[in-house]
Amino acid sequence: MEKAIDKTGVRIGMWIFLYSEIILFGGLFVLYAVYFHNFPEDFATGGKELNRIIGTINTLVLLISSFTVAASITAVQRQKTGQAIALILFSLGCGLLFLVNKYFEWGAKFAHGLYPNSDRLYEEGPGFNIFFGLYYTITGLHGLHVIIGMILLSISLVLVIRGRVTAQRFAMLENSGLYWHLVDLIWIYVFPLFYLVL
Amino acid sequence: MSTVTEHRDSQHFPAEHASFFATTSPPGQKGIWAWLLTHDHKRLALMYLWAVFFWLTLALLLGLALRVELMAIGETIMPADVYNAVFTLHGVIMIFLFVIPAIPAIFGNFMLPIQIGADDVFFPRLNLLSWYLYMLGGAVAIVSLFTGDGFADTGWTFYVPFSVTTETNVSLTVSAAFILGMSSLLTGLNFVTTVHRMRVKDMGWLQIPLFTWSLYATAWVQILATPVVSITLVLVVLERFLNIGLFDPDRGGDPLLYQHLFWMYSHPAVYIMILPGMGVISEIIPVFSRKAIFGYKGIVVSSLAIAIAGSLVWAHHMYTSGMSDVSVFVFSLLTFLVAIPSAIKVFSWVSTMYKGSILMTPPLLLALVFIYLFTVGGLTGLVIGAAGTNIHVHDTHFIVAHFHFTMFGGTGFAFFAALHFWWPKMFGLMYNFKRAYLGAILATVGFIFHYVPMFILGMQGMPRRYFDYLPQFETGNFLAGFGGILLVAGILLMFVNLWLSFVSRERAEGDPWGGTTLEWAVPSPPPVHNFIDVPRILDYPYDFSEVLRRAAEREKGN
Amino acid sequence: MEEEQEHQLSYRFLALILGGLVVLTAVTVGVSYVDWGFLNVPISLFVASCKATLVLLFFMHIKYEGLAIKVSFISTVIFLAIMISFTFWDVAFR
Numbered sequence: 142m143e144k145a146i147d148k149t150g151v152r153i154g155m156w157i158f159l160y161s162e163i164i165l166f167g168g169l170f171v172l173y174a175v176y177f178h179n180f181p182e183d184f185a186t187g188g189k190e191l192n193r194i195i196g197t198i199n200t201l202v203l204l205i206s207s208f209t210v211a212a213s214i215t216a217v218q219r220q221k222t223g224q225a226i227a228l229i230l231f232s233l234g235c236g237l238l239f240l241v242n243k244y245f246e247w248g249a250k251f252a253h254g255l256y257p258n259s260d261r262l263y264e265e266g267p268g269f270n271i272f273f274g275l276y277y278t279i280t281g282l283h284g285l286h287v288i289i290g291m292i293l294l295s296i297s298l299v300l301v302i303r304g305r306v307t308a309q310r311f312a313m314l315e316n317s318g319l320y321w322h323l324v325d326l327i328w329i330y331v332f333p334l335f336y337l338v339l
Numbered sequence: 340m341s342t343v344t345e346h347r348d349s350q351h352f353p354a355e356h357a358s359f360f361a362t363t364s365p366p367g368q369k370g371i372w373a374w375l376l377t378h379d380h381k382r383l384a385l386m387y388l389w390a391v392f393f394w395l396t397l398a399l400l401l402g403l404a405l406r407v408e409l410m411a412i413g414e415t416i417m418p419a420d421v422y423n424a425v426f427t428l429h430g431v432i433m434i435f436l437f438v439i440p441a442i443p444a445i446f447g448n449f450m451l452p453i454q455i456g457a458d459d460v461f462f463p464r465l466n467l468l469s470w471y472l473y474m475l476g477g478a479v480a481i482v483s484l485f486t487g488d489g490f491a492d493t494g495w496t497f498y499v500p501f502s503v504t505t506e507t508n509v510s511l512t513v514s515a516a517f518i519l520g521m522s523s524l525l526t527g528l529n530f531v532t533t534v535h536r537m538r539v540k541d542m543g544w545l546q547i548p549l550f551t552w553s554l555y556a557t558a559w560v561q562i563l564a565t566p567v568v569s570i571t572l573v574l575v576v577l578e579r580f581l582n583i584g585l586f587d588p589d590r591g592g593d594p595l596l597y598q599h600l601f602w603m604y605s606h607p608a609v610y611i612m613i614l615p616g617m618g619v620i621s622e623i624i625p626v627f628s629r630k631a632i633f634g635y636k637g638i639v640v641s642s643l644a645i646a647i648a649g650s651l652v653w654a655h656h657m658y659t660s661g662m663s664d665v666s667v668f669v670f671s672l673l674t675f676l677v678a679i680p681s682a683i684k685v686f687s688w689v690s691t692m693y694k695g696s697i698l699m700t701p702p703l704l705l706a707l708v709f710i711y712l713f714t715v716g717g718l719t720g721l722v723i724g725a726a727g728t729n730i731h732v733h734d735t736h737f738i739v740a741h742f743h744f745t746m747f748g749g750t751g752f753a754f755f756a757a758l759h760f761w762w763p764k765m766f767g768l769m770y771n772f773k774r775a776y777l778g779a780i781l782a783t784v785g786f787i788f789h790y791v792p793m794f795i796l797g798m799q800g801m802p803r804r805y806f807d808y809l810p811q812f813e814t815g816n817f818l819a820g821f822g823g824i825l826l827v828a829g830i831l832l833m834f835v836n837l838w839l840s841f842v843s844r845e846r847a848e849g850d851p852w853g854g855t856t857l858e859w860a861v862p863s864p865p866p867v868h869n870f871i872d873v874p875r876i877l878d879y880p881y882d883f884s885e886v887l888r889r890a891a892e893r894e895k896g897n
Numbered sequence: 898m899e900e901e902q903e904h905q906l907s908y909r910f911l912a913l914i915l916g917g918l919v920v921l922t923a924v925t926v927g928v929s930y931v932d933w934g935f936l937n938v939p940i941s942l943f944v945a946s947c948k949a950t951l952v953l954l955f956f957m958h959i960k961y962e963g964l965a966i967k968v969s970f971i972s973t974v975i976f977l978a979i980m981i982s983f984t985f986w987d988v989a990f991r
Contacts, residue, residue: 147461147536149536150461150532150535150536150537153531153532153535153536154461154462154465154528154529154532157527157528157531157532157562158528160562160563161524161528161562161563161565161566162566164563164564164566164567165566165567165569165570166570167566167567168566168567168570168571168600168603169570171596171599171600171603172585172596172600175593175596176591176593179591179593180591183591257581257582257583257584258581258582258583258584262590263590266591267589267590267591267592268591269591270584270590270591271584271585271590271591271592274583274584274585274592275585277583278574278577278583278585282573
């Protein structure tokens, strides 16, 4: 690859990877759709068990972090390295906050006897069990993606600090950003499907 | 490999023409590291080649062992539980380590960049990662054999509830499949980006050779379908460890959804397996007919149509599973649609040969065998695709025979054809034709004797995956086992023959067959940087007028 | 390679998008306190899709990408839709 880097090509590659992530979650959404069709009432009762306020806060946290990541790219383009570093650090903080919230949320559910294969889920009936089964699977997989996104952002942060990400060459930051937005995108659907079902 | 590097005669070529065997790609990498850390698509292709040879031979012998076991009633060479593990292992290796990766990873990696006039794939380092994932997946499969409570005995489909409850080491086997899926997905990602961004400037979309086109269509299926099986396999592991109950009817789950998710990938996956094979045949037939391929656009469109229609028919694997009748009806109808683009291809190949000036060679013979076997496989597919007849033959040996005709008679023979077609290009060496013909004929005859009895056994009602059977099935099973031995012998003869080309060292020229696509315009084996000058692109990729003119001149010279 | 433009979006514009996303989040949470009957799910999915579109178009720059990415993204969404809807040929008629 002695020629100049083909940025469009790199982006195509990254997008294709994102498609595979979308379909990965898509498999779980197939399950969600079918089980929601089978147990609409149980899903509504299950949804009431979840904490809407924490859910909303987490949604806002992810949206804001998406904004700061997008802004960090603008900062790099404008050669404002200081601003870029601050914005990425802030996004990482948001990711951490999201995970901390998630930790307390899951912890509270566990305390109420709502965890995979628990006696309470078994007694509350099939639909309820499926709702929480899906809840843990989807939010768990999503949480894993938040962690991966944070790792990618951290790598980009190091590269920005070392001056390896510049206004001419910021594919790594851009791709980490795309990944982070994808994590946000999935949460945008997960949030109403689990927290707001009536 | 080492024999090749030692014997290269680089004095024939100027330095930049020296073959990629002779030149280590990045400086400072010596010996084995020049291979293990290479980014060169050609070296990676060869590394895949050796790995695939290993797995294919292993799985062939396992399959033969199964058939030998079935040759007589009762236990002959292995007990029933070993039999279950062996057919699972045979299926997992053949599907995930041979049929899916073989043609794209070996010939795709080697030829795709050259066919479009590029130096390498778009993400060379990712390509290396794919290879390591492939090797890791294979290694995990081996580890799962000897750890836990033995290799999975579920069959390659890992159906719940059995896969969740069985004691055997399903989790690790499933992880191997997951890793191999990643490898295949990254290869697809690489190919799509390469085709989009790295074609030589003059090459428009309708000047791309058909093999590359078929890989492009395949790559999209790899990208969009593979993640479904990844998540499905993750769910199996989660169920085994956390017992969530997502597929447990007692706790609200629906086991049929597992089958839906599984086939949402695995049906498109059969097109991942066959499309590259069809691409190979579309290259071989015009070259040895000395005639432009009939219906270039038709073949391109049918590749894409197969990729799309193939994604809409997954539930035809589930007619007898208890899903709704509406669903059986819809999926049966859609299944028949897939037959159309496949038939377009078969007719195009046959029409290409019509009034062509046919030159018989081992790759052409294997391609013809492919057309015959694949047609039988495809037509019996319609028997199964029709809901009514499906119920009669579901889960019988008829199914086994059908998918072996398509996967083995189709993809397998396309793989052999590709090996014989591109072997001179990859190594610069020509093999012995007589042995190649003998191997191909032996394998074909063996194939027919092996699988045709299974069609009959299936019609008679012999189920698949059974360890033992009733006396009326004995003749068929005995015949099949006998054919199996011939088949394996023929294939091993082909392999040995190719291997012997390293001993006889008969040099092959740059264009031994008279091909028109770009891989025949570079020396055999190609240099590290595929093209020294920007290659000239034909207006139409299968224009043989120049090949014919050269042949006529040679004739005059004599 | 032809158009190596780098689209630079101003902070102000990005903040505007964020504002839109926050408002939509408020809408979807607010709407969830009212029972709309069978429209519950369509409404919340519609709002979610609006949010997703904003993120895709502007945060993820899809608006400024070439045809290849736009078409392939839409194909992916169609494939996802097929996965879900075709399963209902079975589930809805059982």
